Amino acid sequence: MYRSHTCGELRASHINNEVTLSGWVQKSRDKGFIVWVDLRDRYGITQLVFDEERTPKDMMDKAQKLGREFVIQITGTVIERASKNPNLPTGDIEILVSKMDILNESLLPPFTIEDKTDGGEDIRMKYRYLDIRRNPVKNSLIFRHKVAQEVRNYLSKEGFIEVETPYLIKSTPEGARDFVVPSRMNEGQFYALPQSPQTFKQLLMVGGIDKYFQIVKCFRDEDLRADRQPEFTQIDCEMAFVEQEDILNAFEGLTRHLLKAVNGVEIAEFPRMLYDDAMRLYGNDKPDIRFGMKFGELNDVAQHKDFGVFNDAELVVGIAVPGGNSYTRKEIDKLIDWVKRPQVGALGMIYSRCNDDGTYKSSVDKFYDQDDLAKWAEKTGAKAGDLVCVLSGPTNKVRAQLSALRMELAEQLGLRKPDEFAPLWVLDFPLLEWDEDTERFHAMHHPFTSPKPGQLELLATNPADVKANAYDLVLNGNEIGGGSIRIHDKKTQALMFEYLGFTEEEAKAQFGFLMDAFQYGAPPHGGLAFGLDRLVAILHGKETIRDFIAFPKNNSGRDVMIDAPAPLDDKQLEELSLKLNLKS
Template sequence: MLRTHTNGELRIEHAGTEVTLCGWVQRSRDKGGMIWVDLRDRYGVTQLMLEEGKSSAEALALARGLGREFVVEAKGVVVERLSKNDKMPTGDIEIKVKELRVLNPAKLPPFLIEDETDGGDDIRMKYRYLDLRRNPIRESLQLRHHVGREVRNYLDKQDFIEVETPVLIKSTPEGARDFVVPSRMNPGEFYALPQSPQTFKQLLMVSGFDRYYQIVKCFRDEDLRADRQPEFTQIDCEMSFVEQEDILNMFEGLIRHLFQNVKGLDIGQVPRMTYADAMKYYGSDKPDIRFDMKFVELKGEGVDLTSGKDFQVFDAANTVVGICVKGAAEYTRKQIDELTDFVRRPQIGAKGLIYARVQADGVVKSSVDKFYSEADLATWAAAFNAEPGDLILVLSGDGDKVRKQLNELRLDMGTRMGLRDPNNYTVHWVVDFPLLEYGEEEDRWFAMHHPFTSPKPEDIPLMLAGEFGKVRANAYDLVVNGVEVGGGSIRIFQKDLQSKMFEVLGFTPEEAQAQFGFLLDAFEYGAPPHGGLAFGFDRLCSLFGGTDSIRDYIAFPKNNAGRDVMIDSPSPLAQAQLDELKIKTTV
């Protein structure tokens, strides 16, 4: 090895040892005949020291010529520092350099290689290999490695087998858009990249593999929103001879293991919430329950505290629903206006916002005092269990729509009130998702999870009776801090039921056979009951890291146009390559 030690390991007890270190120049100072160089590698920083008259002229000259990010090898002796730095683990010592060698010089980097950098997103992505030198990014990828290792530790102990499924598979019309790959050996035909190994893991269950997992790249050719990547990584799992309860227990165990071993946190039991309750109390299928602010209906099914007072807005709405923000009664007019502007943004789409403050004296003052008496407003406050100092925020409109709007407001209020600390974790399941949802635009039913999800056995009669909207699925999501980090279902394992499902989704029997014949066939050769789930690995890592951005947890991410700006990809192909593939571009 060129080096004897890393830059993170030398301590006072090494004093007197001859060492050779390698690394990058973080910074250097030249003062009063002394030169100090901070040498950095993945493991830490160690200070080098050279002294006029004591170090060789050659080493001194080299040291004076060092720029930021030069790659250097230094031989010398570990000595105790005069002025120690207790902020760094190696801060008690420095290296009295005898020999210095520049392994490679460096141009001045286009941005600072520091925890807080001056580089914008674009330049950091173009020079991602420099961005990766910064501690926060390096630590993100180290965390990712750690999470992956702990996932494997847990699942291996539970008798899961990691099996690799193919990347070159077959395009299917259901779901998101596929990336495709022309086949040179089969001209005119294409492979597709998997959106998930779903059908393969089910076939592995038919094969008797019983407990499967894979940490695997998946691909979706969707228009990219912030924090979506065309390629992403899943922790993909499947089990046989299980019911939903078994899956929930097994993967509660996984998530508990990860929190324990990665974060040192005991998350305790993982509560469960039905989809219906999640929508009712939070207007979201992935509620952030780090804070309360549950929805309370002033008007809705079996309740009406607003009608008959000539307030047209509420009278015209089928739903009046609000949240109670503890201790926010002091919000100024300006702050309330901001909230109103927030809910009126086109992507939220509420018409307006009604508020009511509970004053210190218990009297409720509202923006609709004109219509509602003090006694009326007191019934509101009671419905919310509101106390003096609380602020009630109310939206009105059409059931599901207004709930989604209120969800946005609730999350915004949570943030404003400082209730969404990324280092405070809540973990819970959402269960009993609907099996199907209606697509207005396409005028047909879609699988809410995917076409292989089993209806609840007790709801199969509803499905057969055509009451598709009422059928609940044996499907579940795991939610951490209001983010869906995983989801799955018990699968259909009977050919007839699977065929029925394809029929409901609008497949002809021929189409179903052409696309999924291998799976339907497999179900006839002894398919066991099975189910599973997949976690978004990138997302899970970012949650453990305490940030919202998954990009920092991906070594070489793509931008929102699906481009890797560092390697400049995608790019045009040579004509000969297209000819060989027997394809043509039509741009």
């Protein structure tokens, strides 16, 4: 038996007990006549003491030679600590060691195993197993486990069945790029790894499994941006015999449960917003509604004056920055530089100060009088002491720019509080979105999403106007889930593929099994999927997902710890009937 207690367990009530502990040497302080060692395991830290008077000479020598991260097992007596440490749960006691075994030595770790480490990201990725020993990473993984358990227990209690769908499936050109897996037994053929279990969960609905969920890995071979991983985890859900309302209620329930169980937060309101309103009021389909700063559209009050920039713009739109009138000219210039950065891309920014005396002072006083500026303030909800920031240009672009500015300002003003949670449903997404690269419409969610009742016919004439039975769940400005009511009859699905530019043959070859299934009594159904990595990060008050993944990959899709991917043996390639065809 390696231990009678953990290193986080002993209290004053254990004094005089003999105990055995195992763990890592966090640090040791050697005063010559006395040595203190902080012994650490998953559960905490306990102080060990060796001293000249009570410790045999040979053990004293051994204690003095203990290095950081050595693994030791000790037996000793719990004694009261002379100078208690109120910051440590075990701070009232220490262990007078009577027996010690070094279970394993350690080289000096390449970075400090402390909450604030001196290690850079690269070295911590390479020695991820040491990074995991640090509380912030370890606690993130334990937190993730807790969230996943709560999801499973809640959904199970609600009658959902977790069903494992296959990982070796079929490649389809629709959507993102697949990772593929050559089949040795079926020469020249390939499986694909799922981008999501979408078609399988729909088949489970056809199969009568009514309420399905699965916490499942998904794969996308996309060029990686920061904070995107080639493999990621979804909470994938589907229900049959439901309308949109049933799904919103079911997963509002899950979200409330998680916030309560994991964060101890009761959500009062769980608002819903139309996609069009989200775009109009926040310039964004995933608005952070923890704070105001709603958009005010100013076309009717700012156009038809002499200011050409606004007159020529499709949209003139502003926000009120609370207390922003206190900004110096220099600070405002910095904001203007910020929106002009290539990542944001605005050509400039107009502003109007709302003075405490009710007057206004704008950067375009030449063109606008006090009445005009009062209307700007009114439309953006600006009060005395605020600053109105106005951008103009093509509608979609300027909304994205002002949304970026809104988020940046909120960040600066401390309005994005990590311990405050504001969930939101965004409803009625467009069915299609225009893709500049391929110059055609693509399904915004995926080709299985149903259009709003009666809008199918619009597809032929006004495709951009067709709305879908599609919804996103947004938390604190992040999309944490999305889904739709699906098409469940073969005719509509075939029509949908046709509108999306599939030939009949292509549709049949790729999704024939699904359309076949729809002919055998498919029930109405719908569902959604949450991104678990992001959900966990946001519940933890963070926005980067990497710390919540035990073994993440870097931005080139590499695992630098195990050094993967790697070249294959020639023999393996030959077995798979493959040859490399290198471009370089």
